[in-house]
Amino acid sequence: MKGFLLVIGRDLRLALRQRADAWLAVLFFVLTAALFPFGIGPEPNLLARIAPGIIWVVALLAVLLSLERLFLADFEDGSLEQLLLSPLPLEAAVLAKVLAHWLTTGLPLIAAAPLLAVLFHMDLAGLGVLMLAMLLGTPILSLVGAVGAALTLGARRGGVLIPLLVLPLYIPALIFGVGAVDAALQGFAARPHLLLLAAVLLVMLVITPLASAAALRQALE
Amino acid sequence: MKGFLLVIGRDLRLALRQRADAWLAVLFFVLTAALFPFGIGPEPNLLARIAPGIIWVVALLAVLLSLERLFLADFEDGSLEQLLLSPLPLEAAVLAKVLAHWLTTGLPLIAAAPLLAVLFHMDLAGLGVLMLAMLLGTPILSLVGAVGAALTLGARRGGVLIPLLVLPLYIPALIFGVGAVDAALQGFAARPHLLLLAAVLLVMLVITPLASAAALRQALE
Amino acid sequence: MALFEGRSLHCRRGGRDVFAALDFALPAGGALLLTGPNGSGKSSLLRLMAGLLKPAGGALLWDGRPIAEAPEEHARRLHYLGHLDAVKPVLSVTENLQFWAALRGTTKALGGSLDAALERFALTDLAAVPGRLLSSGQRRRLALARLVAAPAELWLLDEPSVGLDHASVGRLAAAIAEHRASGGRVVVATHTALDLGDPIPLSLDSLAPPPLPEMVW
Amino acid sequence: MALFEGRSLHCRRGGRDVFAALDFALPAGGALLLTGPNGSGKSSLLRLMAGLLKPAGGALLWDGRPIAEAPEEHARRLHYLGHLDAVKPVLSVTENLQFWAALRGTTKALGGSLDAALERFALTDLAAVPGRLLSSGQRRRLALARLVAAPAELWLLDEPSVGLDHASVGRLAAAIAEHRASGGRVVVATHTALDLGDPIPLSLDSLAPPPLPEMVW
Amino acid sequence: MHRFANPARFTRLADRILPFVAVGTVLALAVGFYLALFVSPPDYQQGESVRIMYVHVPSAWMAMFIYVGIAVASAVALIWRHPLADLAAKASSPIGAGFAFLTLVTGSLWGRPMWGTWWEWDGRLTSMLILFFLYLGHMALLNAFEDSQRGYRAAAILALVGVVNIPIIKFSVDWWSTLHQPTSVMRLDGPTIHPSMLWPLLIVALGFKLYYLTVVLLRIKSELIAARLRALDLAMVKGA
């Protein structure tokens, strides 16, 4: 447990020291979303109609891209070998890193969501559910992405490979996440969607550490 | 000139040796685009309505991301220092690398555009113009992105992350690119939009090598 | 007293045999010196000993028990120093060292042992300097400081003296001697002169690379 | 005959002074040996000489002309070998070498000079091996082969013998001697013994170690 | 477990099996397509275009079947470190991708006359598209490493993570496509189709299975030979 907290603390400190990484996701989130009005045109009701979808897809991309760096730096400077040889089980280390990563990127995204909702003239009635859904959804994205990041360590141009591996696995989170918001906006119950999100989250909480740790071990061979 | 071709040849060879690379940008392109229906819903006419915008934005992201690592490998293994000290002017080297990169990613994107047009039920009347616009547009994206990539290198030592500042620079290409397609779809002349794209392209052809080379020099200090 | 031994070790990398039928035995307080030309497999052997690589054949034993049976336990008793220094550019020298020491669970003694470790490799007046400002040798010294900051029974050092100036090489030798005096053991791969007192020499040169492997994956 | 000199050079890195008021003069056929403890500024000085770093003060002159006036020209006349080897994992040893040699414009002589270069560092039977399979020393040797594959008047070598086995260190010394015999000059920073014949020693030690940095961000 | 790990022994075994499966493939496909194209009746509402189904549906089945096969092979490879399992997985994924692609193409060819567009975001179609991407990811990862061993391990882990997720994906996609107004395709459902259509379907399906077996064996063999050649190259490299 102590080791777990140590790793979280270290990763948080690293993230805060190089502000870049912490801001990367949010900036990407907002800037990319802001591109769509230019591509699609400014009609408010059209934008409002597609707002939840756009916000979710962009959030998904933002997390995905920030995840590329999750293990890379540690891999390249030799920290990962040391971590693997440390008393802390690698699975725990992975969870700690993912958690720290989510705190520095997932949370800011949620905080930025209202901004985009306004930008897209989204009916703010759905905002609460949107943020709640993101609270359940973004950790899923981080967890799934972590597996991709671990699998591609040491691959040529590993980073570019991650989206291909991970995006298909993101689809359930996307569907339930948007579903929740749409339901709320159309006055249906968002609850079932949220529960499904939670279920997926639990599954991933089990799979990710095992898969990632296995991937990291063979990456260091 | 000889050095110019040498660099292109080398980068192409590197890209082909690791076949995956060339495909990744395209796959990202298609995959990411395919996410939107899940977010927005499958209604054909809505999808058709936003098709050009989505396709352009996604193309823009695909190029940006594949470019992030344009100089990274060479920077990390010391090739960049050697390139800088080689008789070939760094500006030329940059241009060569961007060109090689566009050949292996930009072109495939254009080839994949029709597929997306079909997936989004876009009126195929606009397809020709779309591809023509992309032929002018993707090089712009590569050039602008290269500057961002060069700036990031220096920034890796804990600065702010610049490629996001590049995203706004993409907006003109985006606007003219979409404009051309929409015009074609509504039966207006796409020509002026295309000419504007060409103009932007020329400007970037001048700016990029200078800006990138400068950025690379300071990254190597 | 426990013995660390390798029995008819066989190492394959990138689909080709690096060495085969390699044996060694390292008693407590002993030092094993790996020598051999480039590419003879020194680094590979060290990674095998650390458990980072799996041998294609043979076994590594600690006190007669295969380390493969209890990898975590083995990891806990060793320090591995590879070509990479695991120094974070944005963390200060102290912070870098502290994290790894704390992870080894020596928090209570920390204050003292940290300063001692820094002192040992003359890093004290660099303590507050961020890692990115370190020169290659300074970075290497920081990596070495990890060895003494948190105790471990077995040190695996891959060309530890790379980039070190004269004084530092001396400090390294002293640290190793002290470690051995207190019953620790060390395996060192190096091309340069490094005074280990009475090392057990293990030359990987002799092992001729075997012919075409039978099973090629 | 042209002289390569530095006049009252002043180097700042990461906001702190590394060295100041440093002078040197290197005639054709001469060898400058940089020594000094870790962090004394050897690598920094070499990067200054290569034009990769700009001096905070003072000037570098070639034949009396500041190199800052014609950086490309200066770059063309030098080989810089840093801590990194610039070896592409997917290219074979030959392909790696060939690219850099060809970029130097020595295509016609290529065939011959390439093989000669490989031979010189005993890489001939590794010629077809992809860079990823090389051990640290083998990779270093490939980097050294660049020096002889394409001629350049000034060699700037930062710890060139790192990771080299004994035989290879000898080959390196021989290559340097030959280079100098044909009027070339070389600047070497090293901590280990490397026979340069009659080098001009330049110890960066004398310069007092910089105090704690004022501004650590 | 490792009895067949010896390439020589495996090759011998494969050589013995190959002729039969190859011939079987040809026969089954010949008969199946003959029945499909000439014997079975045209559909009362879809006309002749219904015959696409005889390629479409079996390949859809194969696409799903093969991914499971890969997952099993991957588990074997990870647990018992059985080299042939790695090769089997590697050999399979392009074939699976091929069948998925075939499903998509025949499907959209079918869709053209049926609902006048090449593509509908229908649940089943969409999940097949996703499966296709999962295959591509698997292939890409396999070839993404300088050291083929790493490719095998990584891809194996990915395949296992994939199978765990596929049910979730399929469920979510169906949920999604019914959530929005369901596109009214695929009127005729597998089970309820007429025997005169079912038989050719099943025979073609058998043919595809045999074809898969044939190609996998061939690809594993060629992989073994390739590995041997690589080893020869490297063997010419003396360490120093």
Ligand code: HEM
């Ligand atoms: C790109 C277009 C299409 C794709 C990707 C596609 C995909 C699939 C898939 C994955 C299956 C197997 C489902 C299963 O067995 O569980 C299937 C079966 C089937 N498809 Fe399609 N389909 C497409 C277009 C069509 C069209 C246009 C029709 C005709 C209206 C059609 C009719 C059927 C039928 C009758 C089956 C067999 C029913 C069954 O096996 O349950 N499909 N298709």
Ligand SMILES: Nc1ncnc2c1ncn2[C@@H]1O[C@H](COP(=O)(O)OP(=O)(O)OP(=O)(O)O)[C@@H](O)[C@H]1O
């Ligand atoms: N990552 C790797 N993948 C595949 N093969 C490798 C890898 N690293 C090294 N090898 C091969 O293994 C052999 C031994 O490499 P190793 O690094 O152990 O040698 P070494 O004794 O450490 O050499 P050096 O003295 O140069 O460090 C080399 O011939 C090389 O071809």
Ligand SMILES: Nc1ncnc2c1ncn2[C@@H]1O[C@H](COP(=O)(O)OP(=O)(O)OP(=O)(O)O)[C@@H](O)[C@H]1O
């Ligand atoms: N990239 C950098 N940015 C800022 N400062 C640096 C950088 N690299 C080194 N320094 C600082 O410059 C000083 C000299 O570093 P340099 O690498 O030149 O020393 P060196 O003589 O090469 O040491 P070594 O023998 O360890 O290689 C060091 O004290 C270090 O603090």
Ligand SMILES: [Mg+2]
């Ligand atoms: Mg080594």
Ligand SMILES: [Mg+2]
């Ligand atoms: Mg140095």
